[in-house]
Amino acid sequence: MESSGDDVARIRREIQALKDEKACIEQKISVLEAQLQETASLAPQLQQNGDVCNGSCPPITAVGANMAHGLSADSIYRYSRHLLLPSFGVQAQSNLLKSSILVVGAGGLGSPALLYLAACGVGRLGVVDHDVVELNNMHRQVIHTEAYIGQPKVKSAAAACRAINSTIQIVEHKEALRTSNALEILSRYDIIIDATDNAPSRYMISDCCVVLGKPLVSGAALGLEGQLTVYNYKGGPCYRCLFPTPPPTTACQRCSDSGVLGVVPGIIGCLQALEAIKMASAVGEPLSGRMLLFDALSARIRIVKIRGRSVQCEVCGENTTFNQQQFKDFDYEKFTQSPLSTSPPKLKLLAPDSRITSKEYKGRIVAGEAHVLVDVRPEHHYRIVSIPKSLNIPLASLEARLSEISAALKQEQEQEGTGSGANLYVICRRGNDSQRAVQYLHNKGFNLAKDIVGGLESWVHDVDPNFPMY
Amino acid sequence: MQLTLEFGGGLELLCESVKVHNVNVDLPKGAEKLTMRDLLSWVRTNLIKERPEMFMKGESVRPGVLVLVNDCDWELSGQLDTTLEEKDVVVFISTLHGG
Numbered sequence: 001m002e003s004s005g006d007d008v009a010r011i012r013r014e015i016q017a018l019k020d021e022k023a024c025i026e027q028k029i030s031v032l033e034a035q036l037q038e039t040a041s042l043a044p045q046l047q048q049n050g051d052v053c054n055g056s057c058p059p060i061t062a063v064g065a066n067m068a069h070g071l072s073a074d075s076i077y078r079y080s081r082h083l084l085l086p087s088f089g090v091q092a093q094s095n096l097l098k099s100s101i102l103v104v105g106a107g108g109l110g111s112p113a114l115l116y117l118a119a120c121g122v123g124r125l126g127v128v129d130h131d132v133v134e135l136n137n138m139h140r141q142v143i144h145t146e147a148y149i150g151q152p153k154v155k156s157a158a159a160a161c162r163a164i165n166s167t168i169q170i171v172e173h174k175e176a177l178r179t180s181n182a183l184e185i186l187s188r189y190d191i192i193i194d195a196t197d198n199a200p201s202r203y204m205i206s207d208c209c210v211v212l213g214k215p216l217v218s219g220a221a222l223g224l225e226g227q228l229t230v231y232n233y234k235g236g237p238c239y240r241c242l243f244p245t246p247p248p249t250t251a252c253q254r255c256s257d258s259g260v261l262g263v264v265p266g267i268i269g270c271l272q273a274l275e276a277i278k279m280a281s282a283v284g285e286p287l288s289g290r291m292l293l294f295d296a297l298s299a300r301i302r303i304v305k306i307r308g309r310s311v312q313c314e315v316c317g318e319n320t321t322f323n324q325q326q327f328k329d330f331d332y333e334k335f336t337q338s339p340l341s342t343s344p345p346k347l348k349l350l351a352p353d354s355r356i357t358s359k360e361y362k363g364r365i366v367a368g369e370a371h372v373l374v375d376v377r378p379e380h381h382y383r384i385v386s387i388p389k390s391l392n393i394p395l396a397s398l399e400a401r402l403s404e405i406s407a408a409l410k411q412e413q414e415q416e417g418t419g420s421g422a423n424l425y426v427i428c429r430r431g432n433d434s435q436r437a438v439q440y441l442h443n444k445g446f447n448l449a450k451d452i453v454g455g456l457e458s459w460v461h462d463v464d465p466n467f468p469m470y
Numbered sequence: 471m472q473l474t475l476e477f478g479g480g481l482e483l484l485c486e487s488v489k490v491h492n493v494n495v496d497l498p499k500g501a502e503k504l505t506m507r508d509l510l511s512w513v514r515t516n517l518i519k520e521r522p523e524m525f526m527k528g529e530s531v532r533p534g535v536l537v538l539v540n541d542c543d544w545e546l547s548g549q550l551d552t553t554l555e556e557k558d559v560v561v562f563i564s565t566l567h568g569g
């Protein structure tokens with residue numbers, strides 16, 4: 001069946017070549033669109049005369065039409081369904097067109113938020129992100145398309161927003177938000193949307209909003225649950241009023257570890273856009289002093305009353321001295337004991353002689369070494385993919401299942417007929433839990449136990465690139 | 471006293487992944503009312519099956535857990551001193567950071 005193997009390789013090459021070509025074309029399009037936008041904003045009169053028309057609207061002039069607001073003919077047509085809403089109307093739409101909103105994070109929450117904010121006509125829409133688009137983002141980060149895999153999320157998100165609405169200003173901040181740049185970036189916007197995915201960023205953004213006096217729409221999602229509230233709005237509480245002390249790092253789960261149903265951040269992101277739109281257009285009542293809790297499994301939304309601004313709050317309270325300089329000097333990673341970026345921590349619990357690399361481990365398989373490989377990932381991870389002949393004993397149940405390891409070692413030793421005993425290796429997804437397991441095994445007398453550095457991730461990277469990763 | 475207790479934001483994992491618990495909590499001996507302080511200690515003993523440090527710190531909940539009594543932040547009703555009534559709904563929810 002060699003010829004079919006060749007076919008597969010040829011088709012793969014062809015697909016790749018076409019994808020490259022497609023990415024190249026998309027890139028050219030976004031450059032041209034950016035140029036178009038710049039030209040259009042430099043010559044608004046051109047646009048009004050209908051030389052540049054962003055829709056199927058008939059060009060009309062203001063002559064003979066009575067319009068007290070500043071909306072152009074194109075704008076009237078584009079936003080007509082907003083204008084027809086008695087509770088929204090011309091005033092709210094023109095407020096929106098004059099407003100500026102910043103979305104921090106172009107991920108699961110930021111994707112739908114940005115799409116709606118661009119569509120609804122926010123005058124200036126900013127997006128901050130330092131990450132690139134990955135295949136495992138696509139199930140929930142619906143603003144990105146396959147053609148942008150490997151490219152900056154900011155670029156991808158901005159192109160999508162421009163494709164929806166070329167009449168608004170889209171600002172790309174292709175950088176990680178830090179205390180060194182946050183004041184400068186956030187100060188350029190009226191309303192901030194926190195669509196990030198980690199605790200230190202949430203404290204940093206909230207503190208920055210307090211210092212700058214900006215309202216903050218904060219959303220979060222994990223698994224099948226979501227949460228939403230508005231902080232620092234007209235004397236309402238800030239994030240720290242609610243959570244003065246950061247939670248232990250073990251309580252801060254990430255989507256990349258715990259999973260998330262794509263549509264759940266989608267729903268919360270849409271609600272974030274809605275809250276921002278309400279504030280920007282000055283309609284309705286923002287979700288300040290209240291919190292929305294969404295539980296997808298039971299199809300329940302609960303809105304609860306939360307505390308007001310805390311007098312003792314270290315950042316927004318009565319006697320606080322927290323200012324811009326203190327913000328700049330504050331170490332949010334130290335405060336929350338977790339990194340600002342999404343990259344998972346790399347533990348170093350073991351001495352080098354208690355660890356081997358995935359390449360070395362592969363060598364030992366090839367050499368036919370008598371050994372047992374224990375995979376300590378949770379069972380539902382193991383079911384996704386595993387290394388053949390490995391034994392799944394999740395870290396949480398290790399204590400209760402030590403006898404299974406002893407039995408496996410004994411059996412392996414008898415089968416291979418070696419006198420010196422079988423070796424014991426431990427693997428997990430990224431190489432953190434395997435170290436915890438080996439440390440525990442050493443304490444229980446399994447002195448030969450070694451962890452495989454970097455876990456299955458390094459196995460994919462250094463040994464078997466075709467091994468599926470998740 | 472009949473109470474409904476709900477756990478969310480991952481806290482349900484500490485009580486065998488069950489989110490809603492309809493429970494009957496007796497008043498402490500000699501006491502005339504049940505407070506949140508009493509309830510927390512009851513929950514700790516009767517519902518939390520693993521890693522209690524993920525639920526409590528000292529005699530209160532750990533940082534990052536919101537407590538709601540009848541959909542209202544317990545900060546507004548006196549925290550640990552909040553008095554509970556028959557059929558009250560108490561929600562314990564861990565704040566989420568993901569996105």
Ligand SMILES: [Zn+2]
Nearest residue numbers: 238241313316
């Ligand atoms: Zn505060």
